[in-house]
Amino acid sequence: MSNNINKSVAYFIMPRSSSDWKGAEGLWITTAGWAAAGERRFGEAYVLTTDRAAKPAEVVKYPIVREGGSHRSFFKRLTKFFPQAFITLVNDILLWRTSKEDKNYEFSYPGDGKRVALVWEQHDFFPGNGYRLAKRNNAPFVIYVHAPQVWEAKKWGVKRPIWGKLLEKMESRSLRRADAVACVSSLVAEKLESMGVEKEKIVVSPMAVDPFLYLKLDTTDIEEEYNLKDKFVIGWTGSFRSFHGLERLVETFQKVHQKLEKAHLFLVGDGEELSKIKNMVKELGLENAVSFPGRMSFERMTKFVHVFDVAILSARSASDFHYSPLKLREYLKAGKATLAPNAGEVPQMFKNDVHLKLYQLDDVEGTANILLNLSKDPDERDKLGKEGRKYILENGTWDVELKKVMEKLS
Structure with a gap:
């Protein structure tokens, strides 16, 4: 048209x-x-x-x-x-x-x-x-x-x-x-x-990003509030629902923290399973290593993403993984080294070890090892972040999706 x-x-x-x-x-x-x-x-x-x-x-x-x-x-x-x-x-x-x-x-x-x-x-x-x-x-x-x-x-x-x-x-x-x-x-x-x-x-x-939204964000306040200097920061954002399988993410982080005390996990959001996950963190003795900033505006949530060293997409099951995660695209747009499950559309859309790291949902030990290896290799994190961001800005914007829809209508 x-x-x-x-x-x-x-x-x-x-x-x-x-x-x-x-x-x-x-x-x-x-x-x-x-x-x-x-x-x-x-x-x-x-x-x-x-x-x-x-x-x-x-x-x-x-x-x-x-x-x-x-x-x-x-x-x-x-x-x-x-x-x-x-x-x-x-x-x-x-x-x-x-x-x-x-x-x-x-x-x-x-x-x-x-x-x-x-x-x-x-x-x-x-x-x-x-x-x-x-x-x-x-x-x-x-x-x-x-x-x-x-x-x-x-x-x-x-x-x-x-x-x-x-x-x-x-x-x-x-x-x-x-x-x-x-x-x-x-x-x-x-x-x-x-x-x-x-x-x-x-x-x-699929879900996409606005390439012009929140390009420059000052994260000094978050870094100072949570004392993140010299920390290895792993982060997740979203709603606390059983679908996201956050218990497994906490189990994975526990294994990381046992070998890397400077590791810190952010679980950003709110939802019906928040108290359950908080109790689990307390029972595992991880209160000082896991932060729950709560629900917030999209702009502030994006600021939290920018302090992550590694961002992770979590899910309970690989079967019937029907949705297209917005958070995954936002992680990549922010230039963050990202872990995503080998499930649904993800392995078809993104290249393992190029745009992100794929992990198996039922392999807690293997996922923890991926995170530990990334903690030791800032160059690999930087490479993943740059390639992921480049891919999203070229292929995963709303402008690309709108063009696709208009071509379907023509």
Whole structure:
């Protein structure tokens, strides 16, 4: 498709409010990255939520914190009194009602009057206004899918007896009406096909980075606060979920620390398994060698990544590894020597011993040895960091992914 930068605009729709998805900030970072690439390609781009329109640079700081709490936090407190399936059902009903109320978008669209080059929407349980907006403007409509919602939630142990099948049918109907469906991995693509999405519409579009975001960050405050001088710093960022298998990471670090006292582990984030992992660290006597900085803004989290000597991507199992980790791309963009599991898309996308180091998830001893060897070889760490960063900036940016989607539409 040809672009007229002076007359084109692209819309990137998040079908919830700007204060939603707390704890899943990666969704906002992803959308901001797509929209920033859209701004560079088309000249003008906006992220539309159900309550506002914003430029990509603003969305990096979402979700917006507001007083009070959502119905989700309220029902979370009731889980001790009611079965989890009942709480899930009530949450789904309330989310459906909210989606119905919010579809009108009570604000005018910025860039109105310009040619709409693209309407992109983040896939959710209940669709947003993207399809209607695209049809009204005779524009191509793209849905971006991290994973079908019912399918992925089931993997996390969320049960939706009876109504789960109905929700999945609604998801399928929403996905099939898009002109193109971009998804993060080949495993997700296979699931989409099984849901009736035409293979010709699907484009595998892994997570990527914004090459212009947070290029220079001063990490002096972190280095001084945690007394990191002469330390060998290993780091992980994310949500404390069982999916990430952090117990194995702590076990691996224990073996490293037994042979290298100056080793220090950062586990940056928050989540339901935080207290469990903290207790494990205490039981192993590693309190002084493991830090839990907590949940923070994406910018500050990026600062922590910049103090790592080695960054690690952790997972519980190599089987059914369907997702495309944003954190892995951010580690590489930061120029960090990175360890990643030999699972899912990772070994197909990145070269072992060139862009990163692959490790076997069930080999704690072997993983510890990789880390110990890297601790002794700063030149190898530097080489890995440079090659990983070069690869990501050439092949793993949102601009690359947007180009791929536009070629699918042409």
